Amino acid sequence: MIEVKxxxxxxxxxxxxxxxxxxxxxxxxxxxxxxIMGKSGAGKSTLMYQMSLLDQxxxxxxxxxxxxxxxxxxxxxTTFRLKKLGYIFQDYALLPELxxxxxxxxxxxxxxxxxxxxxxxxxxxxxxxxxxxxxHNRPSQLSGGEQQRVxxxxxxxxxxxxxxxxxxxxxxxxxxxxxxxxxxxxxxxxGQTIVMVTHEPEYAAFAxxxxxxxxxxxxxxxxxxxxxxx
Amino acid sequence: MFKDTLRVGxxxxxxxxRHASKWxxxxxxxxxxxxxxxxxxxxxxxxxxxxGSVKTYEDQFTGNVFITTPTGEKYIEQTPxxxxxxxxxxxVASYTARYTEGAxxxxxxxxxxxxxxxxxxxxxxxxxxxxxxxxxVTGLSGNLIEGDYLTENDGGYVMLGANLLExxxxxxxxxxxxxxxxxxxxxxxRIRVTAGDATKEYIVKGILKTKVDEISRRIFMTQxxxxxxAGRTNLNMNEIAIxxxxxxxxxxxxxxLIESGAKKIAVVRLSxxxxxxxxxxxxxxxAMLGNGxxxxxxxxxxxxxxxxxxxxxxxxxxxxxxxxxxxxxASAIELSYVIQSLLYxxxxxxxxxxxxxxxxxxxxxxxxxxFPFSDGILVAPLSGTIKKLVILVIATLLAGYIPAxxxxxxxxxxxxxxx
Numbered sequence: 001m002i003e004v005k006x007x008x009x010x011x012x013x014x015x016x017x018x019x020x021x022x023x024x025x026x027x028x029x030x031x032x033x034x035x036i037m038g039k040s041g042a043g044k045s046t047l048m049y050q051m052s053l054l055d056q057x058x059x060x061x062x063x064x065x066x067x068x069x070x071x072x073x074x075x076x077x078t079t080f081r082l083k084k085l086g087y088i089f090q091d092y093a094l095l096p097e098l099x100x101x102x103x104x105x106x107x108x109x110x111x112x113x114x115x116x117x118x119x120x121x122x123x124x125x126x127x128x129x130x131x132x133x134x135x136h137n138r139p140s141q142l143s144g145g146e147q148q149r150v151x152x153x154x155x156x157x158x159x160x161x162x163x164x165x166x167x168x169x170x171x172x173x174x175x176x177x178x179x180x181x182x183x184x185x186x187x188x189x190x191g192q193t194i195v196m197v198t199h200e201p202e203y204a205a206f207a208x209x210x211x212x213x214x215x216x217x218x219x220x221x222x223x224x225x226x227x228x229x230x
Numbered sequence: 231m232f233k234d235t236l237r238v239g240x241x242x243x244x245x246x247x248r249h250a251s252k253w254x255x256x257x258x259x260x261x262x263x264x265x266x267x268x269x270x271x272x273x274x275x276x277x278x279x280x281x282g283s284v285k286t287y288e289d290q291f292t293g294n295v296f297i298t299t300p301t302g303e304k305y306i307e308q309t310p311x312x313x314x315x316x317x318x319x320x321x322v323a324s325y326t327a328r329y330t331e332g333a334x335x336x337x338x339x340x341x342x343x344x345x346x347x348x349x350x351x352x353x354x355x356x357x358x359x360x361x362x363x364x365x366x367v368t369g370l371s372g373n374l375i376e377g378d379y380l381t382e383n384d385g386g387y388v389m390l391g392a393n394l395l396e397x398x399x400x401x402x403x404x405x406x407x408x409x410x411x412x413x414x415x416x417x418x419x420r421i422r423v424t425a426g427d428a429t430k431e432y433i434v435k436g437i438l439k440t441k442v443d444e445i446s447r448r449i450f451m452t453q454x455x456x457x458x459x460a461g462r463t464n465l466n467m468n469e470i471a472i473x474x475x476x477x478x479x480x481x482x483x484x485x486x487l488i489e490s491g492a493k494k495i496a497v498v499r500l501s502x503x504x505x506x507x508x509x510x511x512x513x514x515x516x517a518m519l520g521n522g523x524x525x526x527x528x529x530x531x532x533x534x535x536x537x538x539x540x541x542x543x544x545x546x547x548x549x550x551x552x553x554x555x556x557x558x559x560a561s562a563i564e565l566s567y568v569i570q571s572l573l574y575x576x577x578x579x580x581x582x583x584x585x586x587x588x589x590x591x592x593x594x595x596x597x598x599x600x601f602p603f604s605d606g607i608l609v610a611p612l613s614g615t616i617k618k619l620v621i622l623v624i625a626t627l628l629a630g631y632i633p634a635x636x637x638x639x640x641x642x643x644x645x646x647x648x649x
Contacts, residue, residue: 081556
């Protein structure tokens with residue numbers, strides 16, 4: 001579960017302060033698939049950075065699975081991300097010198113799995129996203145959609161409590177985007193909590209809840225019937 | 231967690247190395263190799279200038295252990311007894327005993343018409359030796375530049391050190407050479423040698439030239455000839471040079487000699503103990519000088535590694551952010567860069583070690599650098615080389631770690647977003 005209390009994020013100092021988040025309160029129960037929408041500059045990505053502990057808010061609290069993360073230093077935040085959170089980046093963010101299975105292995109090795117265990121788990125993760133035949137391909141040898149699926153496999157390999165996705169379809173064509181969304185939908189069906197930032201309504205439609213931001217504030221928070229892929 | 235950090239650090243570091251440009255990696259390794267060569271070779275050659283001289287002194291003059299006449303004495307008392315003792319001491323491969331005496335040598339005396347004109351004469355030590363034993367211990371015959379080596383039965387013949395002769399004087403020819411020399415003396419020339427009250431004419435059989443001044447300013451004759459000229463009526467000699475068996479510690483020979491009572495009648499020293507203090511000071515000074523020069527190379531290579539790692543890390547800032555974002559610890563990321571530095575220094579140093587011990591040291595031993603006062607060699611003791619290797623490794627690791635740390639400790643999100 002994610003609880004955000006009076007979250008404020010400012011950039012800059014003095015007269016040039018930009019108020020990106022203006023006191024956001026929200027709760028996301030475990031197992032929910034939430035889409036955060038809004039225009040460019042609305043603060044949707046910034047909100048997710050705070051919730052996923054990639055950034056520190058100016059004030060307010062982020063409570064993840066009943067753990068108050070406010071006082072966490074960089075080391076604690078990194079460890080928490082490793083153990084509890086998964087992250088899908090907009091531009092895949094794969095390490096170019098590692099092949100697909102090695103990219104997925106990295107967080108597993110950090111978690112203390114043996115090489116064999118990590119390799120097996122990473123392979124299974126890639127098979128689950130339809131890349132069982134691409135284990136040893138480098139990112140440069142994969143299409144955008146395949147790279148994003150590797151990124152998803154890496155994000156979910158350690159079975160995170162919460163999966164964050166920052167515009168995961170932004171760099172993909174429609175076919176690849178649907179593939180990625182389908183994978184996320186399947187994960188949600190298995191109970192995975194997902195927070196996805198998107199500016200594309202057709203993909204937000206797959207979420208069961210849509211939160212819309214404007215000028216750093218929540219202007220709409222609606223539950224909906226999630227769309228399914230035929 | 232520490233083990234996992236190590237594992238991931240190694241994996242990331244190794245993958246980065248494999249993925250890096252081979253030319254860049256090769257260039258950095260080349261720089262590391264040159265740095266290590268510079269560290270070892272510069273001071274090694276500077277020290278080698280003096281060490282070469284010391285080695286020549288030991289090889290050609292004193293042997294490993296040198297027994298000499300105590301101050302105030304005319305010769306080593308009971309020399310035959312001491313020599314008998316030597317025959318029983320383990321580790322002695324060979325030895326040569328020498329008579330020495332101050333003398334004057336005069337040349338061109340037959341052409342001198344004016345009794346008031348200056349004599350063409352020099353002061354020198356005459357040495358009575360066993361030519362065969364001397365050659366075994368010091369390889370004296372190898373220093374011949376003209377004529378032939380003495381034999382046991384060469385009565386009436388001498389060999390001259392080249393520095394006694396004008397044409398070989400290291401200070402030049404003519405009247406301004408700085409110290410007296412004999413003019414127009416070649417093999418077959420006659421000289422007159424005066425020791426005490428006795429004077430005798432000799433024919434020059436050979437001329438010897440070495441970089442050991444003590445040898446190049448001596449007059450060599452057989453022991454029989456010496457006894458006849460100097461009038462020594464006993465068998466007591468002045469110097470004994472001892473060569474130790476290969477691999478045997480000469481200090482043990484010295485110890486055994488002292489325990490046998492040799493110290494009461496003679497001065498027993500290892501070759502190096504007889505060196506003047508200024509020479510030992512020069513070795514230290516040259517070593518310091520070499521280390522100073524090498525340090526510049528060390529700083530340059532450290533800066534090179536620093537820049538390479540810094541540029542590498544800054545261009546990979548986004549990936550560093552991503553790694554932190556997915557939960558890889560800062561230590562593991564830093565370690566990956568340290569691993570790269572370690573590879574550069576390990577491979578560079580390994581090549582340099584091969585070049586030093588496999589090529590340079592054997593080469594300089596076989597072909598010493600021809601300095602006026604010594605045969606320069608490359609001095610690279612293993613212990614000193616290991617110390618320098620440790621210094622280079624530490625400097626390189628720091629030069630790899632610091633820039634990585636500088637980049638890794640930046641804000642994770644800023645790194646990911648490239649701002």
